[in-house]
Amino acid sequence: MTVKQRAFPSPIADPDTEQFWSAAKNGKLMVGSCNSCGEKHYYPRGICPHCGAQDITLVEASGKGEIYSWSVLRRADPPFAIAYVTLDEGPTMMTNIIECDLDTLAIGQRVKLKFSETEEADGPPVPTFVLD
């Protein structure tokens, strides 16, 4: 069953994440990339969670990935699919799978980025995914 879309609360940007959300407004999904250890991370932050360095660059992700896990909250109105998606760049991120048949989702399915508008008029969009 495909159902109406839930409304997304707007994320609140802070000095640590302003750049990420500005990029989101331009349709770009960014991940943190550490210039010290070379590892990527998500969610983006001012310190590398892998090595502790503060020399971080945001890099654009391809927006392609696969479902690591998912669950449909049947008790919500409307029901919706939360998921962890593992990006082709490596990091796994929390998201929603939208515009899909909630009864046929599966781990391993390929997905691609599609930003969703959020509730506040000037709020940034959030990175959601559709089946690829």
Next chain:
Amino acid sequence: MSINGKAYIAGVYEHPTRKATDKSLAQLHAESALGALKDAGLTKDDVDGYFCAGDAPGLGPLSLVDYMGLKLKHLDATETGGSSYVLHVGHAAEAIAMGKCSVALITLAGRPRAEGMATGTAPRNYGSSAPDVAFEFPFGPTVVNMYAMCAQRHMYEYGTTSEQLAWIKVAASHHAQYNENAMLRNVVTVDEVVNSPMIADPLHRLDCCVISDGGGAIIVTSPEVAKTLKRPLVKVIGAGEAPKHQMGGKVDLTYSGAVWSGPMAFDEAHVKPTDIKYASIYDSFTITVLMQLEDLGFCEKGKGGAFVSDGNLIAGTGKLPFNTDGGGLCNNHPANRGGLTKVIEAVRQLRGEAHPNVQVQNCDLALAHGTGGSLGTRHGSATVIMERE
């Protein structure tokens, strides 16, 4: 340096209420404290250390210390959600071992039912200054869909089934039938669990714990104090605690922080999982139990489904009797935090004071384990091992 043998659990009390419209939150804490003190044979003035967590109203421990009129030498308000109180037992033992206090009081209380809280299915926002909130809250993470994603992945990687998860609820219900304070006393079957309404795939309504008001308290004392009291001696012999999180995007939902807290506690106690006669395992959901049993080493990783099946957790028939009070799945999950009641039932078992129909014979070694926060995002794991002397 070890806490093995340096502290005893001298008093426990589980508040009998499950809906507390007529009691304030502070009152529930205080009544629980008085109950545990009475159980130990101590009074309020004996308490010189106090431990509480995020369910305590006011600034950290201060409002409740004021409300109860405590005079203290040691305070600890470490907050790791529902596992806090298991962790507090370890911290109390540390403080006692270091001579910082000799009678530690741990309290918990809450009234989510009286307050009409949508506990499991409403997203929780811990405040926009928490760095993860902007990247999670918009997507509707709730308690249940986060644990559901753990179950989904466990099923994918290890072939775990809904029927196997259901056995955990079935075992809890077998125990709860003897607990007159339990919220759900009907014995249920595997079929009833898997046919109950789907809440968040693959977790059904009967895979979820109860929502209850109430509270509880624990008194941890020095050996010197414990030996002056008339209660059976329950010695703390090992404790471990560890957080687990998303590891910067290297998310792995198949295991919990128990893989670290468990071995710490077992090593300190000089015992192994096969020595344990009774286990209190945090049971916010059936999947919580299954993952923790694997992570604590009661069975191989991925074999939890087979381990819990066919009544293996039921007292009298199974190899590892668990949550003989009915646990959070059937008895009580006060304040949406089940760690304290886990310690209480383990102490009852070690004292021989569990219900006769679920009392484990010669129960001289027990474990209590808690998970607080969310297995799906970030959580604190805490393990305590106790021995009857």
